[in-house]
Amino acid sequence: MDRLNNTVRPYAWGSTTAIPELLGTDPTDEPQAELWMGAHPGAPSRLDRGAGPVPLDGVIDGDPGAELGAPTVARFGPRLPFLLKVLAAAAPLSLQVHPDLAQARAGHRGEEERGVPADAPERNYKDANHKPELICALTLFEGLCGFRPAAAAADLLDGLGVDGLKPYADALRAQPEEDALREVFAGVLRADRAELAPTVDAAGRAAERLGTTGSPHAGDYAAYGALARTWPGDPGVIAAFLLNVVRLQPGEALFLGAGVPHAYLDGVGVEIMANSDNVLRCGLTPKHVDVPELLRIVSFTPAAPEVLRAGPDGGYAVPVDDFRLYRHDLDEGHVTVETPAAGAGPQILLCTDGSAELTNAAGEHLALHRGESAFVPAADGTLHATGSGTLFRATTAA
Known part of the structure; x- marks a missing residue:
C-alpha cells in the first residue's frame, strides 16, 4: 500500500475553497477544480517506496502484472484503466459528450491518418479509448444529463x-x-x-x-x-434547454455513458472514469465545437437520468468493466471492507471524512485521514479497513 501525492488541476470553473477544505490546506484564492488520483500521463499521482517520489504510471510500467494483476493487464493492457477525481464545480462545465469504444478507435485512427496534431484545437480524439464516467455527490450536486422528451x-x-x-x-x-x-x-x-x-x-x-x-x-x-x-x-x-436537469443528494450517483450529452453545473463529487481524454464539446465553452462529428456521436433518444444509490456492498452498478466505485461508511472498531483477493485488480482508496486504517494480507498498516488517498497493488491481497468516516474505493470489475 502506498500513500499518494496528487495533483490539483486549476480549471477556471473550479471552487476556490472545496478542495483546500478537503485537504486541510489554505485556499490560494485561485480555482481548484479537480484532484486527480491515478496514472493518467497528464498528471500522475506520485508515491514513495523508499527511493523518493516517483509517478504512478512509471511504477506500473515497471511491473504491470504485480501492480495491476494479470486479469487487468489481459483485459486493458499494461495501464491503469481508470482515473479517480474529486471534482469541485463553482461554475458550469462545458456541455459535452463522449464516444463509445468503436467510435473512439475509428475517430482516433482517422485523425492520426489525416495528420491532425495531438494538440490542435480541432482535434476530437486524443486517444483510442472510450470515456464512460460516474459522479457520486459529496454535496448537493446539480447537472444536465440526456434529452428531455421533445x-x-x-x-x-x-x-x-x-x-x-x-x-x-x-x-x-x-x-x-x-x-x-x-x-x-x-x-x-x-x-x-x-x-x-x-x-x-x-x-x-x-x-x-x-x-x-x-x-x-x-x-x-x-x-x-x-x-x-x-x-x-x-x-x-x-x-441545454433540451436536456434534463438532475440534482444529486450526497451519496447519490449518476452514470454517463457514450453519446449522452451532459454538463456539471455546481457541487462537489467523487468522479471515476475510464482513462481517456476524448471529449466532444457541444457548447458553453470557447473551445472547438465540431457539429458534424457531434451528430454522429450524440444519442438523441430521450431518457430521464437514473439516479444510482450504493448497493449492500457499497458499490454503484455500472455497465462497463473499466471501473467500479464503492462508498463505505466506516464504524469505529469494526472490519468493514474486504476487497478482492490478491491479483484480482488494482485499487485506489480515498478518505473523504474522518479516518480509516487499512491493513493488507501481509499485515502492513496505513492510516488515511480526510483528503488522503492510497494505491493498493493487485499483489497486496485482501484489504481490510476500519475506522470512523467515509472511504471511497476505486477498482475494476471483478
Missing part, C-alpha cells in the same frame, strides 16, 4: 415567452421525437452566434425570472438562468 422541451421553451424560440418549439412538435431533437440541437449549434445571442440572452432573463416563481419548473428555469449568466450569448444555453 414535447416537454417544447413546452419549456414556450414557457419562456421569447419569440425567437418559437421556431425551435414548433420544430420539436413537428417530427418524430429523435428527428426533432436532432434537428433543433443541430440548428442551434449551427446558428450564427451573433444573430442568436439576443435570443439566448432573452431566454436567460426569462429563465431567471421564472426561476423565482412557483412554477413546477422553477428549479430547472433557475439552473438555465444561471447558465445564461455564465455564458451570455452562447448557443449552448439554448441546447
Whole structure:
C-alpha cells in the first residue's frame, strides 16, 4: 500500500475553497477544480517506496502484472484503466459528450491518418479509448444529463415567452421525437452566434425570472438562468434547454455513458472514469465545437437520468468493466471492507471524512485521514479497513 501525492488541476470553473477544505490546506484564492488520483500521463499521482517520489504510471510500467494483476493487464493492457477525481464545480462545465469504444478507435485512427496534431484545437480524439464516467455527490450536486422528451422541451421553451424560440418549439412538435431533437440541437449549434445571442440572452432573463416563481419548473428555469449568466450569448444555453436537469443528494450517483450529452453545473463529487481524454464539446465553452462529428456521436433518444444509490456492498452498478466505485461508511472498531483477493485488480482508496486504517494480507498498516488517498497493488491481497468516516474505493470489475 502506498500513500499518494496528487495533483490539483486549476480549471477556471473550479471552487476556490472545496478542495483546500478537503485537504486541510489554505485556499490560494485561485480555482481548484479537480484532484486527480491515478496514472493518467497528464498528471500522475506520485508515491514513495523508499527511493523518493516517483509517478504512478512509471511504477506500473515497471511491473504491470504485480501492480495491476494479470486479469487487468489481459483485459486493458499494461495501464491503469481508470482515473479517480474529486471534482469541485463553482461554475458550469462545458456541455459535452463522449464516444463509445468503436467510435473512439475509428475517430482516433482517422485523425492520426489525416495528420491532425495531438494538440490542435480541432482535434476530437486524443486517444483510442472510450470515456464512460460516474459522479457520486459529496454535496448537493446539480447537472444536465440526456434529452428531455421533445414535447416537454417544447413546452419549456414556450414557457419562456421569447419569440425567437418559437421556431425551435414548433420544430420539436413537428417530427418524430429523435428527428426533432436532432434537428433543433443541430440548428442551434449551427446558428450564427451573433444573430442568436439576443435570443439566448432573452431566454436567460426569462429563465431567471421564472426561476423565482412557483412554477413546477422553477428549479430547472433557475439552473438555465444561471447558465445564461455564465455564458451570455452562447448557443449552448439554448441546447441545454433540451436536456434534463438532475440534482444529486450526497451519496447519490449518476452514470454517463457514450453519446449522452451532459454538463456539471455546481457541487462537489467523487468522479471515476475510464482513462481517456476524448471529449466532444457541444457548447458553453470557447473551445472547438465540431457539429458534424457531434451528430454522429450524440444519442438523441430521450431518457430521464437514473439516479444510482450504493448497493449492500457499497458499490454503484455500472455497465462497463473499466471501473467500479464503492462508498463505505466506516464504524469505529469494526472490519468493514474486504476487497478482492490478491491479483484480482488494482485499487485506489480515498478518505473523504474522518479516518480509516487499512491493513493488507501481509499485515502492513496505513492510516488515511480526510483528503488522503492510497494505491493498493493487485499483489497486496485482501484489504481490510476500519475506522470512523467515509472511504471511497476505486477498482475494476471483478
